[in-house]
Amino acid sequence: MFERLMFARRLRASRIxxxxxxxxxxxxxxxxxxxxxxxxxDGTRDPGLDLVVFAAKLTDRSTDFLLTGRSPSRE
Incomplete structure (x- = not known):
């Protein structure tokens, strides 16, 4: 389940x-x-897929981290 507020916090922290x-x-x-x-x-709007992908690239984070707080698994 997508947690908008947690995503917003991770996005802001990654940006800074x-x-x-x-x-x-x-x-x-x-x-x-x-x-x-x-x-x-602010957590009042869902991000689009493009925003998540480009934010991950700009912040050098994975989309998994931004969306879930977990690093991608390495299987």
């Missing part, structure tokens, strides 16, 4: 850890309207 201290700068690099991005990071 990567050096994006302003959410607007991150949204611009993602190619997303800053207001839409803020709603995703």
């Amino acid at each position: 850890a990567t050096g994006y201290y302003e959410d607007g700068d991150f949204a611009e690099d993602l190619g997303v309207d800053p207001e839409i991005y803020r709603q995703v990071e």
